[in-house]
Amino acid sequence: MTAGRRRPLRNAIALIAGVVACWQIAYWIVGNVALRSPLQTIRYTIELAQTSLFWLHLANTLQAFGAALAIAIALGLLIGFALGMHRLSADAMEPMLVALYSIPKITLYPILLLAFGLGMSAKVAFGAIHGIIPVALFTLNAVRGIKPILLKTGRVLKLDAKAMIRSILFPAAVPEIFTGLRVGFSLTLIGTVLGEMFAAQHGLGYLLMNAIGLYNVDVIMSVTFLLVVFAAVVNGVLLAIDRRLHFRG
């Protein structure tokens, strides 16, 4: 914790250099059949970014991801607060949520397809089911773990349920809840892309699945590269905020 300010930056640069080096070595070993070198991938990504079709797919994915994330956060917080504030519900539902968290949700995709049909709503649903449970679980545990003295203070001040959530429960639980949101973000993104791979005709996931079908290595590498960069950047920012929140508390 007492590490200098420069350390994280140095580590990030070392990591990126290491990953790029491994990638290049893997390319030398495997060859053009199944891989592209880092330079080729970036070049093709720039090429891809100049086509209007690519932006259409990207916009579609962002739209689906945004909707899925909004649903996952809203429902997750709602479930987490509702269960966390009630002892028996929290004790009974927590193990069930953990069990739901561990099931391979990918097996549910045919059911979602049948229920929502091929398209936007199916992939939003697929993204959302990946994100709701971690947000709910972290929120539930955060609310349940609040020090009793804070709650007693609220009761002494005769706060109603709404004021209690706004001025005591939420601020006290924020660091844990934020961790839940961070995990939820990653899982919703992967869920949305998986949903697109199996159940869509637009979006980056569809582009990826299509490229897998046609075995277009250029597109596979570029789309994967873009997804990883996007996830890494947002996750890095969220992780920094997360650490700051926990450090303060």
Next chain:
Amino acid sequence: MSRVTRYQAAVIGGFVLLLEALCVGGVIDKVTMPPPHRIAVDFVKLLTSKAMYPEIAKSMANVLLAFALAYIVGIATGTALHGYRTLRDTLDPLFATYYAIPVFAFYPLFIVMFGLGDGPQVLIGFLLGVVAVIVTTLNGLDRVPVVLRKTALIARLSPLHTALRVTLPFCAPYLLTAAKLALAYAFIGVIGSEFIMARAGMGYEIGFAYTNFDNATMYPLILLILLLSIAMNGALSHWEKVLLARRGQA
């Protein structure tokens, strides 16, 4: 305890009854989902007919293989990595973003490299699980009290023996958490790969049944996968609880 169990039974029972009512009432049509009692009948049929046994055995063997590989390699890597602070700090952001990588995108690459068989599927399950095991192992090792390490030093244990006799046994609850994660990811990796491209296995059969509107096969198979993963996860959770309770008393 029994109040909690009753609560859980009521939630599950209520959910099944609700589905049954929605299906019978026609809110959910038959093409989308057969009523739960119908799925239960089909489920029994599926298990007694034995036609699916080779598929089930194949998928489960791959799941267990991917799990075992991810678990052993993950614990070994985590233990080896624990001593190297700088390397760990450098790899930390990679571990944090790892689960945003769509590992399935590499599946075709693996098929080209290893052929359309069990190899690529096991590899996907392994890649999904291994990082979770490494991170959990590191977490557990961070909590080993200094006195235990000093004792190992005094007893002149080699690093390997220190890990096997002292630090890893201390981390047992963490290693069980790691096992649960590795198992969940092994299921996702193997079944997911079978959905995308395979010649056999439960995931392949579900995809096949889906394209043929064969709900009588699809729903029981999905139910079977869910039950298997919940049962295995539940067994590990129970073991974890027993272990924690014993340590609490000690």
